[in-house]
Amino acid sequence: MCMEKERKALQEQMDCVERLIQSCAVPTFVIDSRHRIILWNKACEALTGVKSTEVIDLADVGKIFYGFKRPVLADFVIDGNLEEVQGNYEVHSHSLLIPDGLQAERWYTDRDGKERYICFDAAPIRNSRGETIAAVETLQDITDRKRAEEKLQKVATDLKEKNEEIRSFAYIVSHDLRAPLVNLKGFSSELNRALRELAPLFASGVAQLAEGERQKMEALFQQDVPEALEFIDSSVNRMDRLINAILKLSRFGRQELKPKKVDTTQLITSILKTLRHQLEQRHATVTIGPLPVVTADNTALEQILGNLLDNAVKYLSSGRNGHIEITAEQDAEITIFHIRDNGRGIAAADLEKVFQIFRRAGRQDIPGEGMGLAYVRTLVRRLGGGIWCVSEPGEGTTFSFTIPRVPEQTGKCKLAAGCENKPFEQRE
């Protein structure tokens, strides 16, 4: 009587477990130690199109799924044969959650011919003596996630290629454009040289001409030709400066970063020393807030802060005493630096323009190539941060930039190593 009661209680427990698995929305099946299916839930029926009644007690789950004989993850768990998993699944690993569990992923074609990407999880079920008496396997359709991942991967690859293209483009432009400039400059100098040598001959020759002819020849020889040569020369020089600026920008984008501890108070103090003369001229004072020690590439940070401080000083208003304030704030992820001045300010429409190459905003009374902030933005991005500015024309400007607390794993840019050689190796 007592035995009967116990048996009944056990049966009830078993039924309870079965109902639990049956009502689970994740496709799940259980096989016993002889690989026979003992449980096949509704969600599994929906996924495979195979009824539970058709498969209970059958010992070949692989055939049901794939249409040919092959082991599934639960079979490997039963046999403890983990080495063979590799050949059967594209992605596989030990389960992170369940001891001795396995996880794998692969494409699976369902009965309607639809391709699904499935994540399989299998785990052993052990008795009180630790013997594996069954294995449970769940199947999750992660096709959407997989497709999204693939799409993202493709976008990332495309972006990387585009980036590389732009970098090598800047490099090629800078180098291959310089070669013709050497000629322009060289041969205009040759012409100047020829003119100098011709001058005495010209003088004696032209003396023999009639007045009108002579004046015409002199105007050509002494004015028109030298003037044309001068324009060629100054344009070549300008072109050369612009090309060098692009080259410098592309180098900044590829520069090798060596992150180390940098005391930014010290760094800024030493930059300000180089600007002392300009600061005195402008009767400018500088306030340095408490600044942190950060981990970043020292050279890049020096170039960023150097450019921003140089700008702050250059564009102070002449009408009032200048004041520049450098502050910083930190959270767990980033450090933000602010460089605030009471200078002439930047019009709202020009705020984005100031970061573009060769673009300069406001009155053009201070010499410059319009590259400083383009360099700064490239360097800030290289360090993994961002830069922006807030300004009130006539009141002042605040440039703010962030750098990550922990430097990005950049090291030497792999793309860069490739670009270096391209202009040469691409030639036919």
Added chain:
Amino acid sequence: MIEQSQPILLVEDDPGHVLLIEKNLRRAGVTNEIIKLDNGGSAVEYLFNEGEFAAASNPIPLLILLDLNLPVLSGFEVLQRIKADERTKRIPVVMLTTTDSPQEITRCYDLGCNIYVVKPVDYVKFSETIRNLGLFLSTIKTPDD
């Protein structure tokens, strides 16, 4: 004094640069024959009597002026061949280029180039460099002396 019988090999694909370099060498008093080739492949064939120069027995150049950015074989590849061969490795090589990238300069010196000259757009500097090279040439002794 300079060995007049030995030619100077100029490997440069830009005809304008060839002319400018030649003019300045002549102005500096260099009278040696200047052999002009416009690609790296021909330079290697000339130096090792291969290909179109197979039948010739070309004299060993006094000096090689080598552009970095060349068709067929780049200046790097030509330099590598020159420095790897017993017959040519002692010829002084001057690399000429528009590139002042530190990596490329280092690479050239690593491969054994003797001087690296950046072709400046500043023509005065450029002609001075070439003329100095010419003056330098007209006073050095050849390795055989």
